[in-house]
């Protein structure tokens with residue numbers, strides 16, 4: 184099954200709607216609640232990152248019998264130093280993002296922790312792509 | 320078994336949404352930092368927070384938190400309550416500070432996550 188969502192940068196009230204839809208679908212598929220939680224958290228962190236740091240993004244979700252594969256491609260400033268971005272505590276979040284309860288530099292490490300595979304790539308000045316896989 | 324009603328009594332609050340799964344709310348975590356909340360995996364966790372935004376409820380939804388206590392009487396919007404109801408997340412509002420509400424819960428046997 185394939186699903187697609189548009190994510191709007193800066194739209195904090197909409198942040199999480201895509202992750203919520205995916206979670207809803209997974210609940211109907213008889214997947215363990217523990218796995219669903221991991222997927223939902225990782226997806227939400229990735230979605231919030233687009234809202235917080237990029238201009239807009241497209242999320243493609245592929246649900247197969249044994250795994251879920253998610254790819255989020257965004258247009259935005261990109262990430263200069265991926266290794267640094269992956270470090271716990273590193274954040275360039277704006278004050279507005281911090282007011283929304285984000286910007287602790289925990290998102291990317293948390294995505295890594297909750298997924299079986301995570302691939303982050305970026306072209307600075309153009310955008311960022313994140314691909315994650317969670318096995319059921 | 321600690322219920323939403325008991326928690327509400329402890330923090331001397333108002334239940335804005337009372338529907339939540341039958342869970343033993345034995346643990347609590349107090350934070351305004353949603354990215355911190357999202358790192359915790361604990362069933363039956365109460366979230367005490369001073370951050371009253373739609374993302375507070377979204378964060379609860381994603382991390383399977385079914386009881387949110389909003390401290391300092393911060394305004395809880397209808398949009399937040401609608402989302403909370405949709406996902407059966409109990410929402411309690413209390414006028415005391417996070418510190419005072421945490422103390423009350425701790426004093427009455429609610430355990431910390433860490």
Ligand SMILES: Nc1ncnc2c1ncn2[C@@H]1O[C@H](COP(=O)(O)OP(=O)(O)OP(=O)(O)O)[C@@H](O)[C@H]1O
Pocket residue numbers: 228232233235236237257259260261262268269273274275276284285286287288289290291292311354355
């Ligand atoms: N999609 C993205 N586009 C551009 N920069 C990004 C993107 N995702 C992450 N970053 C960069 O990587 C940093 C670390 O991201 P991470 O998600 O770990 O933390 P955060 O978003 O700053 O805070 P938190 O996730 O704890 O709310 C960000 O501050 C930002 O500089």
Ligand SMILES: [Mg+2]
Pocket residue numbers: 228231232285286289290291
């Ligand atoms: Mg983040």
